Amino acid sequence: MNEYDSNRILDLVKTIGYVATDNSLEADCYVLNTCHIREKATDKVYHDIGRVKKEFRNKKKPMLIVMGCVAQAENQEMLKREKYIDGVVGPQSYHQIPNIIKKIENDKSKINSTDFEVIEKFDSLNLIKNSNSKISSYLTIQEGCDKFCKFCVVPYTRGPEFSRSFDEIINESKQLIANGAKEITLLGQNVNAYKYKNHTKIYRLSDLIFKLNSIKKLKRIRYTTSHPRDVTEDLIEAHKKCEKLMPILHLPVQSGSSRILKAMNRNHNIKEYHNIIANLKQVKPNIKFSSDFIIGYPGETESDFQDTLKLIAKIQFINSYSFIYSPRPGTPASELTNVEKEVAKKRLIKLQNVLEKINKQSKKSFLNKSTEVLFENKMKNQDKYFGRDKFLNSVVVESKQDLTGLLVNVKINNFNHNSLFGEIIVDKIKDCAA
Ligand code: SF4
Numbered sequence: 001m002n003e004y005d006s007n008r009i010l011d012l013v014k015t016i017g018y019v020a021t022d023n024s025l026e027a028d029c030y031v032l033n034t035c036h037i038r039e040k041a042t043d044k045v046y047h048d049i050g051r052v053k054k055e056f057r058n059k060k061k062p063m064l065i066v067m068g069c070v071a072q073a074e075n076q077e078m079l080k081r082e083k084y085i086d087g088v089v090g091p092q093s094y095h096q097i098p099n100i101i102k103k104i105e106n107d108k109s110k111i112n113s114t115d116f117e118v119i120e121k122f123d124s125l126n127l128i129k130n131s132n133s134k135i136s137s138y139l140t141i142q143e144g145c146d147k148f149c150k151f152c153v154v155p156y157t158r159g160p161e162f163s164r165s166f167d168e169i170i171n172e173s174k175q176l177i178a179n180g181a182k183e184i185t186l187l188g189q190n191v192n193a194y195k196y197k198n199h200t201k202i203y204r205l206s207d208l209i210f211k212l213n214s215i216k217k218l219k220r221i222r223y224t225t226s227h228p229r230d231v232t233e234d235l236i237e238a239h240k241k242c243e244k245l246m247p248i249l250h251l252p253v254q255s256g257s258s259r260i261l262k263a264m265n266r267n268h269n270i271k272e273y274h275n276i277i278a279n280l281k282q283v284k285p286n287i288k289f290s291s292d293f294i295i296g297y298p299g300e301t302e303s304d305f306q307d308t309l310k311l312i313a314k315i316q317f318i319n320s321y322s323f324i325y326s327p328r329p330g331t332p333a334s335e336l337t338n339v340e341k342e343v344a345k346k347r348l349i350k351l352q353n354v355l356e357k358i359n360k361q362s363k364k365s366f367l368n369k370s371t372e373v374l375f376e377n378k379m380k381n382q383d384k385y386f387g388r389d390k391f392l393n394s395v396v397v398e399s400k401q402d403l404t405g406l407l408v409n410v411k412i413n414n415f416n417h418n419s420l421f422g423e424i425i426v427d428k429i430k431d432c433a434a
Contacts, residue, residue, distance in 0.1 A: 001187050002068060004138040006033045009067070009094055011128050016098045025055060029063040029101060036069035036153050039326040045070050046082060053084055063087075063104055065111075067094055069157035073330070075114040090114035092143070092159055095124035116159040118143060126168050130175045135376045135405050136220075136388070137181040141169050141208065142188030147227065149254075150265045150333040151294065151325065154189050163188075163196045166203040170211055173218070182405055183220035183374055184212060191223045192230040206234040213242035219407055220374060221245045222392075225252060228268040231276045240283035247284055248318075248391045251276070252292035256311030257304035260297055264333070270311065277315060288362075288391050289315055293322040295351060296344025298336035300325075305347050312354055318362045319392060320355050324348050356417075363393065363415040370425060371395070373410045375403035394419040 009031060010020055021027055030052055034045050045066060056062060065087040066078055072090035079085055086104045089097065093113045100111050132138075144158040173184055186208060188194060194205040205223060212221050221244045228251060239245055251273075255261055258269035280287050293308060324344045327334035338344075366389075373395045375387035385403040387395050389410075396419050397403070397410055403424070412422040 001138070001140060001143075001189070002033050002035055004140050004187055005068070005091065005094060006031075007132045007138075008125055008128075008130065009033065009097055011131050012095065012097050012125075013101065014131075015128065016101060018101070024052075025059070027062050029065065031097075032064070032066050032068075034066060034068035034070035036073050036157050036328070039323075041070050042074060045078075049082055049084055063101065065089060065097075065100070065104075067091070067097075069153070072114050072157040073153065076112055079110050079112060085110070087111035088114060090116070091157065092116045092118045092121055095121040118159060118162045122164050122168065126171075130172050131179065132176060133179040133181075135180060135374065136183040136185065137176045137179075138185050138187050139169065139172055139176065140164070140187045141205075142191055142194045145189045145193075147190065147229075147267060148265060150263070151297065151328065151331055153328045153331060156330060158189055161190060161193055163194045165198070166196050166207065166211075169208060173212060173215070177215060177217050180405060182218065182407070183222065184218060186221070186223040188223075189225065190227050190230065192226040192232070192235055204232065204234055206232070206238040209235075209238040209242050209245055213238075213244045219244060220390075222248075224250050226250065228253065228266075228273050228276055231280070236279050236283055239280055239287065246390050246392070247287040248290065249280065249287060250290045250292075253311065254292060254294045255297060255300070255304065256308030257300070260300055260304050263299050264294075264297060270307070273311075274314075289317050290319045290392075291315075291317045291321075293320060293351060294325045295322060295348045296339035297325045298333060298338055300339055300344075300347075305351075309351065309354060312351070312358070316358050316362075317355065318359055322348060322351055322355065359417070362391075363420060366393070366412040366415065366420055368412065370409045370411050371420070371422075372407060373397075374407050375405065377404060378402070389420070396421050397424055399424060 018029060032045060032048055035041060052064060063086050064084055066085055067089045068091050071088040075088050078088050087100050089100060093115055096113055100113060103109060103111060142163045144161045145154045146161045148155050176184060192205050196203045209221055212218055253273055254264060254266060256270060261269055371389045373387040373389050375385045377386055379386055383400060384396055384398050389395055395410055409425045410422040411425055412420045414421040
């Protein structure tokens, strides 16, 4: 989502004459768009500010604005702690960035803009075209969360659930497609909680998917991140009927133990999770799943951990994320007693070994087979192209022909931890522009 936000921030500042630069030393204004999900996020921001200060030691100081969820969580504190910062702007008020920059330029004042103005934000953004021209583009449809998992900061930094209007989203999709996008990933902290009501209808995520599926020039649709609780029947129907909806779903489970899920306030149990997977597999037999795992959540016993391993063995998640639990200030879980660090570490290593084995097995299963790849870009200084298959695997091939934006069948002949490698099956190139 920060990538989407950063692109939109760029669209906004263009209206007051600012452009992006690859040469950081040329910058008149630095924007650090921050994420608060990972551990030590705040420390990393101060570290980055230290780097900017060093770079500009003998030069005119650039304007420095911290945006995103760290800005939201820390707000005034940041301005007090680091005098180099000119503004802190939360993720729900970044539409004000042109005015904020002007104000800092003119008044030399420090700005703190951390109110939740999500309706106003999207009203402003709708007036400015999305200029992102990536083959695979992100599009925010929903923000915030009302679920309050006990470990998570999102409800406090992004605010309550908010869904953009159906028409706005379709309009913006058309802009992205006109700019060259062949794949759109619909984004939200709780993307499948999307619910927009106008005077005639309640629109859900499935309505957006069905509509996008009917747009000829768009080739692929994805969505992330989902909550198991919001995998509704209509969404399963979309997986069944929309051939452009890719057969991989990132469906965070966090733990394989219903006892821990309850302690986390996840609002679903393992039986329900298995049912969702079974229902999706029934309508889309080749669908694969990835997930997030928190290891060593307060109260996690060896038996809870074994339940997580059992779940992984059963579902065979590919490309998952796993971390040792670390408390986020202000969340209810931060007041609980942590599992011993060494115990949690050992569990994480065990779990990551299992996930890695599955990942390797999954990549190996592509060997000598053909897979359809959407090529996104040429790799720097090489005659190689980077793309992704339907399951989000990175695929690299050598080619003298420009493959950018093409859907090509590739025969896989090698793989490593991160990517599949192969050669294009020349007679099978399909021009996406067709
Ligand atoms: S559902 Fe996701 S975003 Fe919402 S509180 Fe839980 S982990 Fe955080």
